[in-house]
Amino acid sequence: MHKRPLKTLLCALAAAIGLSASLSASAADPLKVGFVYIGPIGDHGWTYQHEQGRLALAKQFGDKITTSYVENVPEGADAERVIRNMAKDKYDLIFTTSFGYMNPTLKVAKQFPKTTFEHATGYKQDKNMGTYLARTYEGRYVAGYLAAKMTKSKKIGYVASFPIPEVIRDINAIQLALNKYNPGTEIKVVWVNSWFDPGKEADTANALIDQGVDVVFQHTDSPAPIQAAERRGVYAVGYASDMGHFGPKAVLTSIVNNWGPHYIQATQGVLDGNWKPQDYWGGLKEGTVQLPISDLVPADTKAEAEKLIANIESGEFHPFTGPIKDQTGVEKIAAGVTASNAELASMNYYVEGMKADLPK
Template sequence: MQNTTRKSLLRGIAAAIGLSTALSASAADPLKVGFVYIGPIGDHGWTYQHEQGRKYMVEKLGDKVEANFVENVPEGADAERVIRNMAKSGYDLVFTTSFGYMNPTVKVAKQFPKVTFEHATGYKQAKNLGTYLSRSYEGRYVGGFLAAKMTKTKKVGYVASFPIPEVIRDINAIQLALDKYNPGTEIKVVWVNSWFDPGKEADAANALIDQGADVIFQHTDSPAPIQAAERRGVYSVGYASDMQHFGPKAVLTSIVNDWGPHYTKSAQAVIDGSWKSEDFWGGLAEDTISLPLSDLVPAEVKTEAETIIASIRSGEFHPFTGPIKDQAGTVRIAEGQTASNGDLASMNYYVEGIKADMPK
């Protein structure tokens, strides 16, 4: 009897040790983090910067995370399939990095409530789904100031992707700066209906230059518009990454996105069990965007640009401060008021001064 009891006790101790070992191993398992990218990681723009953010997160968190990505994922059914496969494959945290991934992410998040999701540039949240984006309009306003000071033709060009609120508010921010610093300067827009198509992007930039634009902006992902501006001898403003090296004689500045700190913070929060769904907007104040100013910008203009940047960073100035009217003359933001995140997230109109028609 004593022998049986002793054996049972030993088996119990062994089982407890085994369970403890298993729990320790489980606790040491890295957080599995997935990224879904709209373009190639070598696009030198939007996807490239998200990939730099992923690498930053891995560098900061080390063996606490295991991070992988899938690139060149079209918006729509393919995105839903990729996101679902990640959730089914044991990923703990999934970042989906394009506006058109919003509904697929929402759908998969409902099906996998124990997986944490974050979607870039969207506006739909759930208990296990947060959103994040950069206040790129802050950079666009500064770029608009530079364009106002540097243009000789009073015509500025914009290579646009899709007519979503993020793109529309960035176009509006440029026009607001043009109106203030060089009234009568016009922004012309060409829509390419793609995030990454170097051929279309270059053609759009050339078409804008042919129409007299001597400063080219882009809301697309390749350096093709910058390279077109360099070849044609006009100025440009890069987007997502620092594109100076693609147009050393063209680039006045770039609106550079830095996603690394946000990715690191979110992953650490999931590890700690403290993650909560939120709508994160990162701008100059959060160092989510930066604006490296080129030496092509005259010293006095650079000084004024730095003053504008500092005023936005401190909260003293908001680019969307009323009164702001739409093309029809209707007041959209009252005098003395600033646009809320909700106003910005749903922006579907051009401001007064833009002569182009809104695409349907």
């Protein structure tokens, strides 16, 4: 029998032990999860809530994952660069959290097929890219009911960011509620063309109040419109996070986005190896949208709002069930028909009752 020298056997054993240790370490490597944010984590709105979701995710999985984020990433070329750098750094799962990140995310996803991507508020998917959003229009409809009951001037203000389907859909939901509960009440919309610009948001809110608006909504990320409403003695509705503490005498409610459950679910799917691309819509029923109603609202009005929430959660009522016409009188959703997710995701018209014009 041919015998190996002892030195050779020891070297082979050491190599085997080293390989085994390496494989064990590799198997135990934590999942790398990255987040790309449009604004600062301290905006107290949209990005703040995504950051709360990331923190909930990190708490849920502990050392099974590592998470990190890049904030203040402009939509466009900068976003593509940041997303690609994360993919190059071997992140396993990347969440991109603004509508304008959609095409950059899709482009990078095609270049890194082994990385999983999830994009917030978009509508494009791929084999390794899913989408997710909140049915904020459900909360907007209920808040529209509150505004209808609380307004004296019958003028509602809306500090709007960009004319994308998500924003248009939310404005329409409010108008539908106003049409039903206080006919003739109009929404005055001002587009600030920014997600986060506290100075411009405050100026816009003040300009709307100067026009007689006595309830201010916003689809922007800072609490500046809330603070303006508090100073001017009118009501307001917060967005993304619970903004009540910024205007305790103004805020009727806030449409709160709770992203933690979806982040946990998606990450669990990647860990388990069974993640699949989907178009996830979470609303009041799922807890993705939450609606804390202030005691500024009279008890009977609050009770009716809570019934409305319950009806939406049960599926008994859907804000976009026809007949619904656009502002020119053309029927968009037939009587008894509920808008599909695809129709909601591509909404590009104002409903009947809107007096403002959509930007071209």
